[in-house]
Amino acid sequence: MSKRKVKEAHLPIGECISEVQRVLRERFCHQQLPERLEGVDSQYKHLLELLRRTAVHGESNSVLIVGPRGAGKTTLLNCALRELLEEKEVKRNLLQVYLNGLLQTDDKIALKEITRQLSLENVVGDKVFGSFAENLAFLLEALKKGDRSSSRPVLFVLDEFDLFAHHRNQTLLYNLLDVSQSAQTPVAVVGLTCRLDVLELLEKRVKSRFSHRQIHLLSGMTFPQYLQRVQTQLRLPDGFPDARFSHEWNGSVQTLCEDKSVEEVLQRHFNSSKDFRSLHMLLMLSVSRVSTANPAIRPADLLEASRMCSADPKANILHGLSILELCLIIAMKHLNDIYDGEPFNLQMVHNEFKKFLQRKSHSIYNFEQPVIMKAFEHLQQLELIRPVDASAAKTQREYQLMRLMLDQSQIMEALQKYPQCPTDVKQWAMSAFG
Amino acid sequence: MAALLQHPCYEEERLRRVADKLPCREVQAGTLLSVMGGPEQHSFPSIFIYGHRASGKSHVIHMLLRELELPHATVSCVECVSVALLFEQVLLSLFGCDAASLLPRSPSLSDFVRIYRQQCSHSPAVQTRYIVMEKAELLRDMDANLLPALLRLQELVQDNVTVILLSEIVWDKFRPNTGCFEPLQLHFPDYSKGELQQILAQDSHPSYSAELYSSYINILLGVFYSVCRDLRELRHLAALNFSKFCEPLEEGKVKESDTHKLWRNIEPHLKKAMQTVYLREVSSVQWEQLQQMEEKDTGAVRGLSAHAHVELPYYSKFLLIAAYLASYNPARTDKRFFVKHHGKVRKTNFLKKHEKTSNHLLGPKPFPLDRLLAIFYSVVDSRVAPTASIFSQISSLVTLQLLAQVGHDDQIDAPKYKCAVSLDFIRAISRTVNFDIVKYLYDFL
Ligand SMILES: Nc1ncnc2c1ncn2[C@@H]1O[C@H](COP(=O)(O)OP(=O)(O)OP(=O)(O)O)[C@@H](O)[C@H]1O
Ligand SMILES: Nc1ncnc2c1ncn2[C@@H]1O[C@H](COP(=O)(O)OP(=O)(O)OP(=O)(O)O)[C@@H](O)[C@H]1O
Ligand SMILES: [Mg+2]
Ligand SMILES: [Mg+2]
Numbered sequence: 001m002s003k004r005k006v007k008e009a010h011l012p013i014g015e016c017i018s019e020v021q022r023v024l025r026e027r028f029c030h031q032q033l034p035e036r037l038e039g040v041d042s043q044y045k046h047l048l049e050l051l052r053r054t055a056v057h058g059e060s061n062s063v064l065i066v067g068p069r070g071a072g073k074t075t076l077l078n079c080a081l082r083e084l085l086e087e088k089e090v091k092r093n094l095l096q097v098y099l100n101g102l103l104q105t106d107d108k109i110a111l112k113e114i115t116r117q118l119s120l121e122n123v124v125g126d127k128v129f130g131s132f133a134e135n136l137a138f139l140l141e142a143l144k145k146g147d148r149s150s151s152r153p154v155l156f157v158l159d160e161f162d163l164f165a166h167h168r169n170q171t172l173l174y175n176l177l178d179v180s181q182s183a184q185t186p187v188a189v190v191g192l193t194c195r196l197d198v199l200e201l202l203e204k205r206v207k208s209r210f211s212h213r214q215i216h217l218l219s220g221m222t223f224p225q226y227l228q229r230v231q232t233q234l235r236l237p238d239g240f241p242d243a244r245f246s247h248e249w250n251g252s253v254q255t256l257c258e259d260k261s262v263e264e265v266l267q268r269h270f271n272s273s274k275d276f277r278s279l280h281m282l283l284m285l286s287v288s289r290v291s292t293a294n295p296a297i298r299p300a301d302l303l304e305a306s307r308m309c310s311a312d313p314k315a316n317i318l319h320g321l322s323i324l325e326l327c328l329i330i331a332m333k334h335l336n337d338i339y340d341g342e343p344f345n346l347q348m349v350h351n352e353f354k355k356f357l358q359r360k361s362h363s364i365y366n367f368e369q370p371v372i373m374k375a376f377e378h379l380q381q382l383e384l385i386r387p388v389d390a391s392a393a394k395t396q397r398e399y400q401l402m403r404l405m406l407d408q409s410q411i412m413e414a415l416q417k418y419p420q421c422p423t424d425v426k427q428w429a430m431s432a433f434g
Numbered sequence: 435m436a437a438l439l440q441h442p443c444y445e446e447e448r449l450r451r452v453a454d455k456l457p458c459r460e461v462q463a464g465t466l467l468s469v470m471g472g473p474e475q476h477s478f479p480s481i482f483i484y485g486h487r488a489s490g491k492s493h494v495i496h497m498l499l500r501e502l503e504l505p506h507a508t509v510s511c512v513e514c515v516s517v518a519l520l521f522e523q524v525l526l527s528l529f530g531c532d533a534a535s536l537l538p539r540s541p542s543l544s545d546f547v548r549i550y551r552q553q554c555s556h557s558p559a560v561q562t563r564y565i566v567m568e569k570a571e572l573l574r575d576m577d578a579n580l581l582p583a584l585l586r587l588q589e590l591v592q593d594n595v596t597v598i599l600l601s602e603i604v605w606d607k608f609r610p611n612t613g614c615f616e617p618l619q620l621h622f623p624d625y626s627k628g629e630l631q632q633i634l635a636q637d638s639h640p641s642y643s644a645e646l647y648s649s650y651i652n653i654l655l656g657v658f659y660s661v662c663r664d665l666r667e668l669r670h671l672a673a674l675n676f677s678k679f680c681e682p683l684e685e686g687k688v689k690e691s692d693t694h695k696l697w698r699n700i701e702p703h704l705k706k707a708m709q710t711v712y713l714r715e716v717s718s719v720q721w722e723q724l725q726q727m728e729e730k731d732t733g734a735v736r737g738l739s740a741h742a743h744v745e746l747p748y749y750s751k752f753l754l755i756a757a758y759l760a761s762y763n764p765a766r767t768d769k770r771f772f773v774k775h776h777g778k779v780r781k782t783n784f785l786k787k788h789e790k791t792s793n794h795l796l797g798p799k800p801f802p803l804d805r806l807l808a809i810f811y812s813v814v815d816s817r818v819a820p821t822a823s824i825f826s827q828i829s830s831l832v833t834l835q836l837l838a839q840v841g842h843d844d845q846i847d848a849p850k851y852k853c854a855v856s857l858d859f860i861r862a863i864s865r866t867v868n869f870d871i872v873k874y875l876y877d878f879l
Binding site (some may be wrong): 014018021026028030069070074101104113116162194281288289291309313314317319323347351369374375383395399419 | 440442443468469471472474475476478479484485542544548577579583586588589594602603606607612613615616618619620621659661708709712713794795796797798854856
């Protein structure tokens with residue numbers, strides 16, 4: 001360690017670690033807005049400009065932000081708003097309404113929420129409106145009243161935009177987009193969605209009122225850029241209380257990313273997904289392993305985190321089946337081979353199992369039919385097998401047709417990992433036909 | 435091992451206490467604790483914990499939340515028949531009953547989130563709040579938006595809250611079509627045989643040595659492990675049969691050290707328990723009564739099956755037999771079985787070789803009423819007039835669900851039926867009327 005004199009405060013290692021945890025967890029788990037957006041400069045400028053035109057110049061507008069889950073749609077919007085609201089005039093003037101397709105599941109609920117967010121509950125009172133349009137017009141009109149004569153701009157954010165297309169007659173969308181085209185009140189409608197085909201969901205009259213402005217967040221990132229992103233995501237901010245620790249940490253992050261095994265793991269993740277959120281999960285798991293005894297992320301931590309992220313859940317569940325249940329699965333696999341994936345029933349599975357038992361002199365697996373039935377039902381409960389026709393309640397349980405929800409390779413892999421799997425069972429599974 | 439459960443934000447002593455209560459789950463508890471972080475630090479918005487039944491998911495979570503005194507709400511999705519109950523329970527546990535009473539009648543998700551935000555702006559989270567959902571697979575059957583909303587509840591309510599979902603079903607079966615916020619997945623592996631032994635052996639009986647109890651558990655696992663690995667179920671079976679195990683000791687016939695004799699005494703008994711207690715054919719109380727009764731009747735070990743106890747009228751039994759034959763024999767073979775002088779039908783002709791798959795694999799086929807009656811009259815020896823009572827007996831067999839009526843309701847004039855009982859059942863019925871059914875079944879020719 002350098003003997004250079006450092007003026008800044010030194011924190012005990014324990015406090016540094018807990019500060020690291022706090023800072024990085026906020027970044028990875030709490031949608032904290034990043035200080036700088038990465039890789040979306042043009043989209044950011046575009047959106048900011050659109051919003052400014054409504055907020056400052058009083059023009060109406062509509063725009064869709066489209067991108068995969070976790071790609072940063074919400075973040076992009078919030079960052080643009082953060083910058084916009086730095087202007088005092090905008091901050092005082094701009095009204096914001098946030099709707100989410102998950103929450104406002106029909107237009108009545110949505111309207112109530114709009115009223116509430118515009119603080120117009122008292123103005124509306126017990127008034128009854130003939131139509132949605134009338135109600136919305138009343139709300140926008142009410143905004144004009146009061147001390148100012150000019151209208152205040154309103155920003156409507158519709159998160160999970162595609163879900164609003166399922167509302168009856170798309171009334172809300174129709175009216176909002178209509179207002180964004182015609183009314184005197186400056187209105188910006190911003191929709192966020194992960195569906196690329198979202199426009200196809202819109203009725204013609206709705207679609208024709210939309211500006212057709214779309215901002216896409218599709219990432220054409222390269223692997224070196226991805227590596228760079230990993231580093232920036234893990235880097236401690238400049239304001240970190242202990243500068244020396246921060247310096248060491250950032251250095252260690254760089255060394256980490258140069259490690260060969262780490263690079264391999266990251267390449268795998270890069271190939272499967274490029275969005276921020278899945279990266280955050282990986283990094284979060286790595287960071288959670290950091291402690292006083294282990295004050296930096298080691299390659300082993302990242303490897304372990306990656307192992308957790310990419311574990312095969314079905315294999316995990318197969319591992320815990322009883323030997324009887326496993327045998328039934330093998331019997332089903334054989335039935336699938338023989339009958340080309342046609343559905344089967346318990347009776348056929350049992351029969352297949354019996355054929356296996358008959359070939360053995362001693363039989364340790366001599367189970368009564370009801371015990372087998374219980375095992376079969378457990379497999380169904382785990383959704384490893386599924387009835388072909390869920391409504392066939394009238395058929396006896398042993399004749400209900402089922403399908404196996406596992407493929408050959410999953411079964412064979414599970415068998416390899418199964419603890420103390422008897423060799424005869426293994427051979428039976430391997431044999432070409434039951 | 436307790437060293438695995440470590441965190442600078444909690445006292446070591448306390449963590450050791452927790453670890454002691456979580457044998458064989460140290461690794462999982464450790465991972466979970468490190469993901470949760472300190473009480474004030476943010477945790478991942480949603481965590482999905484999966485693993486087989488009784489693999490300790492609820493046990494570990496609750497032990498951690500309770501012993502570390504973290505604010506939390508637990509919701510059992512089995513008990514919440516409506517989302518209203520679910521919302522109420524969450525608000526009640528996190529913010530008290532005043533908050534819960536703000537919910538309107540039949541609240542929407544929007545109401546819930548609004549009230550939650552309102553409450554947490556009054557009392558912002560000092561420590562991470564946890565919402566635990568037991569049997570989370572049932573969330574899929576509720577409001578379609580509920581699951582995706584819970585997964586990103588943290589974003590929706592802007593609070594330091596983490597939703598933990600517990601399920602025995604893998605996450606892939608939860609994911610909606612258009613995707614959602616992906617939770618962090620944690621797996622709780624099944625307990626190995628050794629681990630089950632270790633956990634179960636902790637329950638030892640006060641009046642017997644721990645070694646004895648442990649060897650008892652060993653025997654128990656020997657019988658049940660190939661069928662059942664469910665800790666809860668095994669523990670129940672262990673408690674139920676221990677007194678039987680101790681009987682020879684009580685009577686002074688066998689010494690504790692003579693494990694072989696003890697094993698010989700208990701093994702057949704446990705095998706019988708597999709067919710009755712394990713399958714829930716009798717309740718544990720009935721099982722205990724049975725044990726006592728058996729002691730009086732010189733204890734002939736008899737497995738019993740609840741099905742053997744159905745009492746039917748004489749003709750109903752024949753009707754059921756006829757229905758079974760009609761369901762499992764091809765109609766064209768009726769002549770061969772039931773017409774007394776059917777002339778010479780060559781056997782090779784009769785048994786078409788390509789019909790290899792047995793009807794007992796495919797299940798019962800529907801048959802019309804007249805075929806049933808034809809077979810019925812030929813299997814009942816004495817002459818019976820086709821009276822109304824025959825028809826009412828048929829409908830009561832349908833009510834008892836021994837026969838199933840199939841086809842559409844609009845085909846009233848030509849109802850079809852299927853027999854809905856198993857081979858074992860019909861054999862038992864046939865025996866009571868001295869009818870050898872197997873001789874009449876095409877599959878067993
Ligand atoms: N350009 C960016 N630079 C740095 N971090 C980002 C950027 N975009 C997004 N993030 C981070 O990625 C995470 C996910 O982003 P966000 O919630 O905006 O995704 P989303 O597209 O809205 O996802 P969803 O479709 O599920 O709503 C956030 O924690 C955010 O801080
Ligand atoms: N490691 C353990 N040590 C002691 N007791 C345990 C342990 N694991 C589980 N148990 C006990 O076994 C029973 C079942 O465990 P638990 O309820 O945690 O299972 P679960 O995984 O939540 O199952 P389910 O999927 O059915 O909810 C409980 O009574 C619990 O106390
Ligand atoms: Mg979003
Ligand atoms: Mg549970």
